[in-house]
Amino acid sequence: MSTADATAESHPEAAGKAREAFRAITRDVAWVAEAPKPHKAWVAVLGIALALFAVGIYSIYVLVTTGIGVWGNSNTVDWAWDITNFVWWIGIGHAGTLISAVLFLTRQTWRVSINRSAEAMTIFAVMCAGLFPLLHTGRPWFAWWMIPHPNDMQMWPQFRSPLMWDVFAVSTYATTSILFWFMGLVPDLATFRDRSAARGDTIRAIIYGALSLGWRGSARQWHRYERAYLILAGLATPLVFSVHSVVSFDFATSQLPGWHTTIFPPYFVAGAIFSGFAMVFTLLIPARHLFNLKHIIKDEHVEAACKIMLGTGMMVGLAYATEFFIAWYSGNLFEGFAFINRAFGPFWWAYFLMVGCNVIVPQAFWFKKVRRAPVIIFVLCILINVGMWFERFVIIATSLARTFLPAQWSYYSPTRYDIGLFVGTIGLFFTLFLLFFRYAPVIAISEVKGAMPEAHAGKKH
Amino acid sequence: MTDTTHEPVHPDGNGNGNGHSDAGELYGLLAEYDTPGELVEAARKVRDAGYTEFDCYSPFPVHGIDEAMGIKRTILPVLVFCGGAAGTVGGVLLQWWCNAYNWPWNISGKPTWSQPANLPIAFETTILLAVFTSFFGMWILNKLPQVWHPFFRNDRFNQVTDDAFLLGIEARDRRFDAEATPRLLKDAGALRVDDVHYDPDPSTARMPKWITAFIVASTAFALIPFAIAAKARTSHSSEPHFHIFPDMDFQPKIKSDQALDLFDDGRANRGEIGGTVARGSLNADDVFYRGLDNGQWTTGYPKQLPLTDQLMKRGRNRFEIYCSPCHGYDGRGAGAIPQRVAAGGGAWQARNLVDASNPVAISMPNGQLFNTISNGYNTMMGYAAQIPYADRWAIVLYVRALQRSQNASLDDIPADHRSGMQMPEAPTK
Numbered sequence: 018m019s020t021a022d023a024t025a026e027s028h029p030e031a032a033g034k035a036r037e038a039f040r041a042i043t044r045d046v047a048w049v050a051e052a053p054k055p056h057k058a059w060v061a062v063l064g065i066a067l068a069l070f071a072v073g074i075y076s077i078y079v080l081v082t083t084g085i086g087v088w089g090n091s092n093t094v095d096w097a098w099d100i101t102n103f104v105w106w107i108g109i110g111h112a113g114t115l116i117s118a119v120l121f122l123t124r125q126t127w128r129v130s131i132n133r134s135a136e137a138m139t140i141f142a143v144m145c146a147g148l149f150p151l152l153h154t155g156r157p158w159f160a161w162w163m164i165p166h167p168n169d170m171q172m173w174p175q176f177r178s179p180l181m182w183d184v185f186a187v188s189t190y191a192t193t194s195i196l197f198w199f200m201g202l203v204p205d206l207a208t209f210r211d212r213s214a215a216r217g218d219t220i221r222a223i224i225y226g227a228l229s230l231g232w233r234g235s236a237r238q239w240h241r242y243e244r245a246y247l248i249l250a251g252l253a254t255p256l257v258f259s260v261h262s263v264v265s266f267d268f269a270t271s272q273l274p275g276w277h278t279t280i281f282p283p284y285f286v287a288g289a290i291f292s293g294f295a296m297v298f299t300l301l302i303p304a305r306h307l308f309n310l311k312h313i314i315k316d317e318h319v320e321a322a323c324k325i326m327l328g329t330g331m332m333v334g335l336a337y338a339t340e341f342f343i344a345w346y347s348g349n350l351f352e353g354f355a356f357i358n359r360a361f362g363p364f365w366w367a368y369f370l371m372v373g374c375n376v377i378v379p380q381a382f383w384f385k386k387v388r389r390a391p392v393i394i395f396v397l398c399i400l401i402n403v404g405m406w407f408e409r410f411v412i413i414a415t416s417l418a419r420t421f422l423p424a425q426w427s428y429y430s431p432t433r434y435d436i437g438l439f440v441g442t443i444g445l446f447f448t449l450f451l452l453f454f455r456y457a458p459v460i461a462i463s464e465v466k467g468a469m470p471e472a473h474a475g476k477k478h
Numbered sequence: 479m480t481d482t483t484h485e486p487v488h489p490d491g492n493g494n495g496n497g498h499s500d501a502g503e504l505y506g507l508l509a510e511y512d513t514p515g516e517l518v519e520a521a522r523k524v525r526d527a528g529y530t531e532f533d534c535y536s537p538f539p540v541h542g543i544d545e546a547m548g549i550k551r552t553i554l555p556v557l558v559f560c561g562g563a564a565g566t567v568g569g570v571l572l573q574w575w576c577n578a579y580n581w582p583w584n585i586s587g588k589p590t591w592s593q594p595a596n597l598p599i600a601f602e603t604t605i606l607l608a609v610f611t612s613f614f615g616m617w618i619l620n621k622l623p624q625v626w627h628p629f630f631r632n633d634r635f636n637q638v639t640d641d642a643f644l645l646g647i648e649a650r651d652r653r654f655d656a657e658a659t660p661r662l663l664k665d666a667g668a669l670r671v672d673d674v675h676y677d678p679d680p681s682t683a684r685m686p687k688w689i690t691a692f693i694v695a696s697t698a699f700a701l702i703p704f705a706i707a708a709k710a711r712t713s714h715s716s717e718p719h720f721h722i723f724p725d726m727d728f729q730p731k732i733k734s735d736q737a738l739d740l741f742d743d744g745r746a747n748r749g750e751i752g753g754t755v756a757r758g759s760l761n762a763d764d765v766f767y768r769g770l771d772n773g774q775w776t777t778g779y780p781k782q783l784p785l786t787d788q789l790m791k792r793g794r795n796r797f798e799i800y801c802s803p804c805h806g807y808d809g810r811g812a813g814a815i816p817q818r819v820a821a822g823g824g825a826w827q828a829r830n831l832v833d834a835s836n837p838v839a840i841s842m843p844n845g846q847l848f849n850t851i852s853n854g855y856n857t858m859m860g861y862a863a864q865i866p867y868a869d870r871w872a873i874v875l876y877v878r879a880l881q882r883s884q885n886a887s888l889d890d891i892p893a894d895h896r897s898g899m900q901m902p903e904a905p906t907k
Contacts, residue, residue, distance in 0.1 A: 036513075039537055040640060043537075165576055174576070176572075176576065176596060176599055177577065181599065189605055189609075197613075200616070204538075208537075212640070230622045231625055231626070232622065233629065234537060236521070236534040236543045237533055237547075238622070239536070241554055243539050244552050244555065245613065245615070248555060248608075248612045249613065252608050253609075255601075259601055463538040463639075466537050472514055473514065475511075475514060475517075476513075
């Protein structure tokens with residue numbers, strides 16, 4: 018064919034400024050996975066995480082072969098660390114959905130630098146969360162009885178129980194999070210596929226090729242893809258609010274003073290977002306430093322997250338205050354006692370840790386200097402995670418330890434297997450997150466490119 | 479480098495030729511543009527020229543390209559709505575069928591069908607099915623996964639996921655022309671235009687043998703559990719179940735009739751220790767507990783039971799529960815069970831307790847009657863396990879009353895009660 022002509026002078030290197038910028042993004046993200054040897058810090062942290070995970074596996078082994086008695090749970094405090102950890106992990110997961118879905122719907126383009134890792138965090142946190150109620154049943158091998166299915170026992174699940182709502186909410190949430198995450202990954206896995214093929218790394222090219230489903234980046238595919246992404250974001254948003262509301266129903270629909278409050282759903286959701294953002298930045302502040310991603314996960318993004326933590330932290334503080342006000346205003350003797358006991362009873366130390374970490378600590382984010390100091394933010398995020406853990410512990414343990422009958426009163430202390438399992442889930446979480454960071458596109462490459470000013474290069478209007 | 483490229487090789491990246499694109503039939507053209515904006519403009523020109531079998535390829539969704547290419551809005555939202563609606567209806571029906579219809583579940587007397595409590599799950603199933611529809615629907619509408627596409631043979635096409643903006647026109651488009659189409663793409667500002675060839679002969683596109691082998695092997699492997707389950711369902715086995723989780727099926731405990739090496743007598747069951755009496759089991763009162771008075775059957779009643787109307791009524795009540803099924807309400811031995819035996823063609827008679835002609839029961843002393851209730855007589859079993867001591871004495875009292883009333887004459891009735899009474903014909907048994 019003979020069409021060689023006029024455009025010969027439009028040489029890509031002269032005109033390809035926009036493309037140079039796109040290439041830089043691809044290279045900087047793919048570098049993390051393509052580096053022949055992982056970072057020393059990565060290996061070290063993975064080793065620690067695997068060791069913690071092994072502790073968790075051992076604790077599960079002892080628990081399953083012996084029984085729930087190895088935990089500190091008693092007839093009085095029958096929900097303790099297990100449910101505390103469940104709610105804590107689920108709450109952490111919610112920030113991922115918030116970043117990927119809610120901020121997408123509200124067109125916050127800064128989310129593109131962190132949404133992928135936040136979504137991964139969601140999935141890993143939900144996996145950790147799911148372990149606790151599963152093991153708390155005592156016979157986790159019968160967990161499938163919770164799925165409605167015809168059986169010889171002629172038994173159906175009790176659909177009017179909040180615990181059954183939990184099963185549906187959490188499993189829908191886990192499924193949706195995984196599908197949403199995978200869908201977002203496909204175009205970037207295609208990038209990895211093509212890069213692996215170009216480098217001659219056949220094994221990776223086959224694995225990434227299979228995972229990217231033959232993605233071609235066609236405009237007709239992108240059209241449906243973007244629609245589906247928008248719809249999924251639209252579905253995930255009410256879902257994330259419903260999930261933590263349902264989790265709060267586990268408590269709110271009971272008759273126990275300290276649990277039986279209508280404020281729980283919004284209060285739990287705000288707390289979930291609060292703790293989730295803290296966990297995202299506990300992970301990303303070191304990660305962006307280690308993997309040279311500061312020009313993609315920018316200081317402005319961290320600052321925006323600090324503002325969200327300040328806002329949600331104050332919502333949580335307002336909820337604490339409201340609970341006390343209602344306890345007094347209702348004139349209910351038991352309700353009043355439950356809250357005085359919460360602050361000044363045997364678990365007073367947990368209550369003040371909670372208020373200190375969740376209400377006072379985030380006040381530091383009023384100052385721009387703090388919002389621009391990664392080390393301080395990292396420390397504050399860890400404190401917030403501690404505070405949010407204690408929030409759930411305070412709600413669960415202090416309420417159960419002091420119920421209506423003084424004869425039932427008791428104190429709760431964890432055993433080594435409670436601690437071992439919790440530590441183990443932290444190990445599992447970090448193990449999965451580190452593997453994800455090493456082998457998958459940690460930043461939504463295509464979304465970052467689409468949000469760059471260069472994405473509009475060459476447009477006439 | 480091959481002769482099918484219309485422009486000097488792209489110096490950037492891996493511009494080392496077009497690989498296999500010179501073999502086989504022409505599949506289509508791939509034109510590369512420098513910026514997203516140029517791609518949009520080129521797409522508009524191609525569409526305006528009347529092409530339909532073309533597509534644009536970019537590392538991210540390019541803004542404005544849908545309109546420029548004339549892409550119709552996808553039907554996906556409609557499908558998702560249907561999926562979500564199916565989720566709502568399915569979720570509600572599931573809960574209604576399970577908890578209100580198939581097995582109405584009474585929780586604290588609340589209505590079996592109370593919608594507010596069913597909302598959360600209906601909401602979650604709505605979201606779940608809508609999510610499934612949008613996720614799987616999107617891939618199906620996009621015809622993915624697709625393992626291979628002819629354009630993948632082009633080197634620049636592999637840059638689409640990095641920085642390249644390509645426009646591909648397929649040769650099957652009815653406006654496709656070997657001369658005019660490349661010119662159109664050039665005029666729209668293409669950096670280069672490549673031919674992409676492919677071999678339409680399916681025999682050359684064989685799957686590698688190891689992939690086939692893997693698929694066959696893994697499919698066969700996956701069927702093994704189902705085969706085992708199917709065999710187990712259709713056959714009998716004398717082997718005990720394989721217990722993955724034994725739960726409480728095998729408990730570390732000893733049952734009463736088991737042998738046990740721990741003790742000299744080899745029995746697990748331990749009897750009472752000689753010379754001891756368990757608390758509350760002394761039962762020293764011979765009359766009350768055994769019906770014996772100095773080694774003989776007592777003819778009276780235990781002194782701790784005053785013979786009152788109340789005791790008589792208690793005795794009647796217990797008699798009618800425990801004794802009447804065989805002996806009958808009147809004590810003549812024709813209770814419900816003998817009648818049922820007779821109805822079945824058999825013959826079995828319980829003792830007539832009131833028969834004066836064969837006065838076995840009538841001549842028994844009270845103590846022997848009590849002992850009979852406690853320990854049985856002939857084929858009658860003992861009722862010691864069912865009837866407490868005092869109730870047995872109450873039954874003895876009532877049986878005495880029956881014996882007297884069933885053999886009574888008019889003289890036994892006080893004079894002031896006789897008027898208007900007629901004696902029934904005396905029983906002949």
